[in-house]
Amino acid sequence: MPRLADWLDKRNVAWDGRCDNASFLLDIMAPITDGRESPTQKGSHIERLEGVKVSDAYKRAFPEYLAALQAISGDRMLLRVHATRSPLMIGLGQKMALDFGLTLHRIYGVPYIPATSLKGAMKRVAASMLGIADLLRDDWYGPQLSCDQAFAMARSTPSGMDETRFKALFAMFGDVEGIAAVNVFDAMPVPKEALVGVDGQESLIKGDVVTPHHGKYYQKDQERPGDNDVPVPAALISVRPKVPFLFAVECPNPSWTLDVERLLCATLSSQGVGAKTNAGYGRFSGKPLWPNQKQVPPPADPKVSPEAPAYREGSQEIEAELIGKVRNGAARAKAPGLAEFELKGFLPTATGASGDRLTVKVKLRRAGTSWSVLEAKVIRNAR
Numbered sequence: 450m451p452r453l454a455d456w457l458d459k460r461n462v463a464w465d466g467r468c469d470n471a472s473f474l475l476d477i478m479a480p481i482t483d484g485r486e487s488p489t490q491k492g493s494h495i496e497r498l499e500g501v502k503v504s505d506a507y508k509r510a511f512p513e514y515l516a517a518l519q520a521i522s523g524d525r526m527l528l529r530v531h532a533t534r535s536p537l538m539i540g541l542g543q544k545m546a547l548d549f550g551l552t553l554h555r556i557y558g559v560p561y562i563p564a565t566s567l568k569g570a571m572k573r574v575a576a577s578m579l580g581i582a583d584l585l586r587d588d589w590y591g592p593q594l595s596c597d598q599a600f601a602m603a604r605s606t607p608s609g610m611d612e613t614r615f616k617a618l619f620a621m622f623g624d625v626e627g628i629a630a631v632n633v634f635d636a637m638p639v640p641k642e643a644l645v646g647v648d649g650q651e652s653l654i655k656g657d658v659v660t661p662h663h664g665k666y667y668q669k670d671q672e673r674p675g676d677n678d679v680p681v682p683a684a685l686i687s688v689r690p691k692v693p694f695l696f697a698v699e700c701p702n703p704s705w706t707l708d709v710e711r712l713l714c715a716t717l718s719s720q721g722v723g724a725k726t727n728a729g730y731g732r733f734s735g736k737p738l739w740p741n742q743k744q745v746p747p748p749a750d751p752k753v754s755p756e757a758p759a760y761r762e763g764s765q766e767i768e769a770e771l772i773g774k775v776r777n778g779a780a781r782a783k784a785p786g787l788a789e790f791e792l793k794g795f796l797p798t799a800t801g802a803s804g805d806r807l808t809v810k811v812k813l814r815r816a817g818t819s820w821s822v823l824e825a826k827v828i829r830n831a832r
Contacts, residue, residue: 469504470558495656502651507557508640527698527706530739534732537688539723549685560688562636572622574716579614595626632699639693657687771805790822
């Protein structure tokens with residue numbers, strides 16, 4: 450297929466190199482001759498991409514997109530704006546005319562984060578918060594397995610645990626047997642002056658460089674890497690820091706929005722999105738830039754956050770903490786996400802002190818967005 454630049458040259462059509470669609474410029478107008486690219490041509494092409502500004506068409510379309518999201522599900526739609534703190538590489542491995550890629554909107558030419566990429570990153574962080582990340586292989590984060598299959602394959606590991614946390618994870622993000630409880634949308638960049646208090650940028654793309662030190666080893670041309678391998682810098686592109694993106698997640702009911710927002714903040718600020726996150730790429734501001742709320746839940750760090758309890762209606766065993774001393778065979782206890790409740794059955798001796806850990810069988814009933822403890826009986830001291 451002939452390139453558009455060649456087609457223009459043959460017909461003596463002048464083109465000054467200006468284009469307001471980075472997707473068109475990156476792929477269709479790529480400087481390739483006889484199937485190869487020269488370093489000089491590649492550098493000049495990256496400079497052209499850096500000069501591409503957000504088109505007027507996208508500036509007109511963004512408010513309509515925001516209004517459509519707000520109209521879909523009202524207060525069940527979580528809308529937040531976070532800005533990049535470091536360069537963002539999304540879609541680096543796409544097959545394109547040049548030896549690098551970047552996910553760009555085909556119509557408007559702006560970089561964006563596909564919903565599938567964002568949802569996968571959020572699922573990893575949720576698994577960490579539930580304490581089951583080490584039990585899941587990388588290929589389990591997609592929809593290939595059902596919850597029962599994933600649990601059956603992980604149960605034989607030394608750190609196997611109750612199936613409740615698996616059910617919570619797969620119910621939220623879906624599996625082969627059911628759709629996800631949350632609906633994640635593509636994250637789109639916010640144009641300049643589109644939202645009050647959000648400083649958008651005119652140019653979103655910047656030149657970047659990666660330097661593989663063991664290229665032949667990565668390409669499987671040699672058996673093992675060596676200290677005498679020659680590093681070869683490779684030019685590519687990424688999204689600039691301080692570019693605000695609009696994130697949209699539809700929740701099953703308004704009571705979910707607070708927890709989903711904490712999960713989103715943890716994903717963007719701690720986990721990162723896209724390629725080279727281990728090198729610090731793909732990080733976003735932990736605090737949303739829009740809407741400007743007086744009280745915003747702090748971003749949860751999946752490395753230090755306590756494991757989130759996953760309750761269900763009916764009877765189940767949980768760990769609880771004793772409140773005060775046992776007096777006359779009675780005591781009260783507390784557990785994460787539950788109000789204080791009274792304990793029955795076998796209790797520690799009168800020397801039992803506040804803070805003692807117990808394993809308790811409770812019977813729960815959902816009451817709106819909270820849980821009511823109908824019965825609570827001590828099983829044993831928690832190990």
